[in-house]
Amino acid sequence: MPAPCDVVVVGAGLSGLYAARLLASAGIEVMVLEAQNRVGGRTLTTYFGDGTFVDDGGQWISPGQHCIVKLADELGVRLFPSWSDGAMVHWRAGVRAVSNGLFLPEDGNSAAATHEAAKVLSEMAETFPPEEPWAAPESAQWDRTTLHSWLATHVTSEPARRVLATSIEGVFARNSMPTSLLAALFWIRCGDPLTPFLTTNDPGPERRFDGGAQQLSQRMADALGERVLLNAAVTTIAQDSDGVRITAAQRSISAQRAVVAMPPALAGRIHYQPALPALRDHLTQRVPMRWAIKVHCLYGRRFWTDEGLSGQVVSDAGAVRVCADNSPPSGTPGVLVGFIEEAEASRVAKFPPRERRAEVLAAFVRYFGPMAGEPLEYLEKNWGDDAFCRGVDGGYWPAGVWTGYGASLRAPIGRLHWAGTETASIWNGKMEGALLAGRRAAEEVLSAIS
Amino acid sequence: MPAPCDVVVVGAGLSGLYAARLLASAGIEVMVLEAQNRVGGRTLTTYFGDGTFVDDGGQWISPGQHCIVKLADELGVRLFPSWSDGAMVHWRAGVRAVSNGLFLPEDGNSAAATHEAAKVLSEMAETFPPEEPWAAPESAQWDRTTLHSWLATHVTSEPARRVLATSIEGVFARNSMPTSLLAALFWIRCGDPLTPFLTTNDPGPERRFDGGAQQLSQRMADALGERVLLNAAVTTIAQDSDGVRITAAQRSISAQRAVVAMPPALAGRIHYQPALPALRDHLTQRVPMRWAIKVHCLYGRRFWTDEGLSGQVVSDAGAVRVCADNSPPSGTPGVLVGFIEEAEASRVAKFPPRERRAEVLAAFVRYFGPMAGEPLEYLEKNWGDDAFCRGVDGGYWPAGVWTGYGASLRAPIGRLHWAGTETASIWNGKMEGALLAGRRAAEEVLSAIS
Numbered sequence: 010m011p012a013p014c015d016v017v018v019v020g021a022g023l024s025g026l027y028a029a030r031l032l033a034s035a036g037i038e039v040m041v042l043e044a045q046n047r048v049g050g051r052t053l054t055t056y057f058g059d060g061t062f063v064d065d066g067g068q069w070i071s072p073g074q075h076c077i078v079k080l081a082d083e084l085g086v087r088l089f090p091s092w093s094d095g096a097m098v099h100w101r102a103g104v105r106a107v108s109n110g111l112f113l114p115e116d117g118n119s120a121a122a123t124h125e126a127a128k129v130l131s132e133m134a135e136t137f138p139p140e141e142p143w144a145a146p147e148s149a150q151w152d153r154t155t156l157h158s159w160l161a162t163h164v165t166s167e168p169a170r171r172v173l174a175t176s177i178e179g180v181f182a183r184n185s186m187p188t189s190l191l192a193a194l195f196w197i198r199c200g201d202p203l204t205p206f207l208t209t210n211d212p213g214p215e216r217r218f219d220g221g222a223q224q225l226s227q228r229m230a231d232a233l234g235e236r237v238l239l240n241a242a243v244t245t246i247a248q249d250s251d252g253v254r255i256t257a258a259q260r261s262i263s264a265q266r267a268v269v270a271m272p273p274a275l276a277g278r279i280h281y282q283p284a285l286p287a288l289r290d291h292l293t294q295r296v297p298m299r300w301a302i303k304v305h306c307l308y309g310r311r312f313w314t315d316e317g318l319s320g321q322v323v324s325d326a327g328a329v330r331v332c333a334d335n336s337p338p339s340g341t342p343g344v345l346v347g348f349i350e351e352a353e354a355s356r357v358a359k360f361p362p363r364e365r366r367a368e369v370l371a372a373f374v375r376y377f378g379p380m381a382g383e384p385l386e387y388l389e390k391n392w393g394d395d396a397f398c399r400g401v402d403g404g405y406w407p408a409g410v411w412t413g414y415g416a417s418l419r420a421p422i423g424r425l426h427w428a429g430t431e432t433a434s435i436w437n438g439k440m441e442g443a444l445l446a447g448r449r450a451a452e453e454v455l456s457a458i459s
Numbered sequence: 460m461p462a463p464c465d466v467v468v469v470g471a472g473l474s475g476l477y478a479a480r481l482l483a484s485a486g487i488e489v490m491v492l493e494a495q496n497r498v499g500g501r502t503l504t505t506y507f508g509d510g511t512f513v514d515d516g517g518q519w520i521s522p523g524q525h526c527i528v529k530l531a532d533e534l535g536v537r538l539f540p541s542w543s544d545g546a547m548v549h550w551r552a553g554v555r556a557v558s559n560g561l562f563l564p565e566d567g568n569s570a571a572a573t574h575e576a577a578k579v580l581s582e583m584a585e586t587f588p589p590e591e592p593w594a595a596p597e598s599a600q601w602d603r604t605t606l607h608s609w610l611a612t613h614v615t616s617e618p619a620r621r622v623l624a625t626s627i628e629g630v631f632a633r634n635s636m637p638t639s640l641l642a643a644l645f646w647i648r649c650g651d652p653l654t655p656f657l658t659t660n661d662p663g664p665e666r667r668f669d670g671g672a673q674q675l676s677q678r679m680a681d682a683l684g685e686r687v688l689l690n691a692a693v694t695t696i697a698q699d700s701d702g703v704r705i706t707a708a709q710r711s712i713s714a715q716r717a718v719v720a721m722p723p724a725l726a727g728r729i730h731y732q733p734a735l736p737a738l739r740d741h742l743t744q745r746v747p748m749r750w751a752i753k754v755h756c757l758y759g760r761r762f763w764t765d766e767g768l769s770g771q772v773v774s775d776a777g778a779v780r781v782c783a784d785n786s787p788p789s790g791t792p793g794v795l796v797g798f799i800e801e802a803e804a805s806r807v808a809k810f811p812p813r814e815r816r817a818e819v820l821a822a823f824v825r826y827f828g829p830m831a832g833e834p835l836e837y838l839e840k841n842w843g844d845d846a847f848c849r850g851v852d853g854g855y856w857p858a859g860v861w862t863g864y865g866a867s868l869r870a871p872i873g874r875l876h877w878a879g880t881e882t883a884s885i886w887n888g889k890m891e892g893a894l895l896a897g898r899r900a901a902e903e904v905l906s907a908i909s
Binding site for chain 2: 355
């Protein structure tokens with residue numbers, strides 16, 4: 010039975026640990042309770058037999074994500090540019106093509122059409138503050154339709170529609186639950202998915218962490234020491250006028266306040282006393298996680314660069330439709346990463362491992378040739394099976410959820426505060442968003458306690 | 460610490476209690492664990508000061524619902540025809556009108572258009588078995604679109620579209636999360652929402668239970684006696700090759716098998732060991748409950764019948780858009796019921812009680828005249844606030860859920876079986892569906908145990 014503390018943080022992902030770090034540095038007695046036997050949440054670094062690291066979870070940071078760069082510097086974790094030079098493989102309607110950009114020659118003036126539509130969407134996204142996507146005059150209407158139906162009506166070029174959808178919705182553009190137009194505008198407002206189409210200034214490359222993204226959480230947890238408890242799944246959070254009482258794995262911990270640093274869908278599985286207000290509870294029922302399987306193949310060298318390929322793929326068929334070069338900073342050995350999303354994830358998750366691996370490798374061979382079919386090693390992580398994550402990217406926002414329930418996303422409830430990247434108003438769904446949300450929650454707590 | 464039993468049923472709503480009743484009558488040792496301090500789940504009978512009963516939850520049974528009629532007979536609960544004779548009040552674009560049917564004179568040939576569309580929809584719904592809505596050749600396509608977009612494309616008469624939507628989606632036609640076309644076809648397949656437009660045979664009236672619908676659960680629980688434990692919220696269900704172990708409110712109970720008789724959204728909040736397979740877990744994230752507030756007003760007599768009104772309302776504005784006559788079998792006193800749905804529920808839930816009551820009464824006055832503004836008593840039940848129900852009707856099925864996750868709705872997982880009306884293939888979402896699902900789960904258990 011640990012001693013009472015000032016603040017309990019539920020969840021030792023990036024968001025919870027960063028909140029705890031800031032609170033501890035402000036002299037607050039803090040405890041972090043983590044359900045799993047590891048920290049990092051949806052960042053998870055793993056290793057091939059030869060010691061080469063790969064990230065099974067979040068890994069890329071974009072230009073403009075300053076908070077995570079500063080944290081990495083504090084923690085002594087080095088950044089390096091992601092391997093992305095070279096041409097992209099396109100797989101369309103059963104045909105392979107190679108191009109230096111997002112379009113193929115037969116796409117005609119699609120780049121111009123993309124630019125035009127990106128301008129319009131960006132202007133629409135500017136009509137609300139990122140903290141309140143429901144506040145634009147047209148929010149209700151935008152939340153009743155989907156991004157895809159807006160694109161179908163406003164963009165005649167099919168390749169432009171595809172590129173815009175993929176840019177805005179990330180690698181998960183083929184959602185089983187279509188993103189509302191308002192949710193898409195929020196992604197635009199809170200990140201930079203359309204910047205490449207709106208500026209000619211090179212923003213610089215995406216970057217990765219040398220040694221993996223999970224190091225950030227591990228080093229924050231190391232600094233917090235015994236204030237982080239693993240294998241402590243929180244089942245109940247009770248609060249009254251005196252404080253909060255958290256029950257986790259036979260333990261009961263008292264505190265002044267609690268920060269719940271979990272995605273809404275998972276935060277809803279805790280038993281709250283008193284029960285959560287209806288608006289907040291119903292939000293947790295309406296923002297499901299995105300199911301994805303991430304696969305990595307290890308090769309002796311980056312053989313795809315012989316052909317001038319970047320390792321990047323956009324494909325319209327098969328289990329793996331998005332790939333990238335995930336080799337370590339030295340460039341040796343070679344590593345390819347592939348994403349299996351939603352309907353494809355649920356389809357191949359049922360297969361025996363050998364069969365699933367065969368289907369993945371067949372896709373890699375279609376994209377990169379026969380050498381891709383003979384990896385030295387093969388790794389996979391099914392986030393749908395991860396009982397305390399259930400997905401890797403930010404949650405879905407189906408039609409009607411932002412306007413109907415968004416107001417409860419961040420609003421503290423008595424002594425409870427909400428963190429996690431899904432509550433970020435900037436870089437929502439990203440690692441940067443996780444930190445910003447953790448910082449915002451820590452600031453709420455500090456101002457309430459002091 | 461109760462003695463081990465054969466089967467634990469989680470949830471003492473209609474479905475769980477009926478499963479337990481059937482198991483007990485087959486000689487199985489059964490325990491029912493209920494989180495609340497009452498049985499009945501989403502059936503809940505309450506009383507005005509004068510003793511007049513009203514149902515805050517499920518209350519109407521339709522012609523063709525044989526299982527619940529048989530159960531009522533076994534339990535000695537009497538049925539009576541719902542008060543529905545007379546004309547309906549229509550409130551459209553700020554104007555009140557009265558009509559003997561679902562249409563007004565200015566709606567022209569909408570009745571014929573409704574009949575035509577109902578025929579087409581019924582034929583579409585016949586292309587899959589009710590147990591497998593994902594099995595029709597066009598299921599995937601139907602699950603990507605919504606009922607409303609199908610109606611917009613195929614039915615030119617606006618009144619016909621409105622009547623069809625309301626008939627299929629029930630009183631909750633203005634969903635914040637639009638029903639997929641496939642989900643709508645499933646409602647058609649598994650119930651009778653279009654029968655009134657397809658036949659001239661009078662199927663007979665909807666009926667209610669004299670004394671309230673909760674009596675069914677109360678009497679089943681009385682018969683089960685000490686085998687029903689109240690205030691026993693289940694937090695963990697563990698299973699291995701030897702059996703299941705259920706943790707609920709300091710108790711731990713062992714059994715051979717468990718029946719979870721809860722809606723998927725709430726069943727997902729239990730902690731399972733081992734964790735649920737991804738497909739089942741993700742289903743629980745994608746079928747939210749429907750938030751509704753039910754209000755009742757008590758009057759000295761059924762004054763609306765003076766004008767020949769049935770008490771039924773369809774309205775396109777305000778907090779209360781659906782009303783009915785909920786007077787007791789004797790016809791005295793008079794009782795009106797109103798439904799406040801989803802966006803309106805979340806809007807008025809924030810009001811102080813006096814303000815919410817004023818808005819409800821203002822709506823009743825618009826529909827029924829000044830006498831409706833002076834009830835002897837006013838009752839309300841906000842199902843969104845009910846921590847162990849969170850809604851009253853069956854869950855939503857947004858686009859993509861049936862085809863992507865439907866296969867996990869009923870499939871047992873090891874020693875776990877799923878009941879609850881959301882798992883019914885006939886009368887899904889209704890009280891009859893709850894019983895049929897409970898019976899199906901009991902049969903699964905019996906065939907596994909014997």
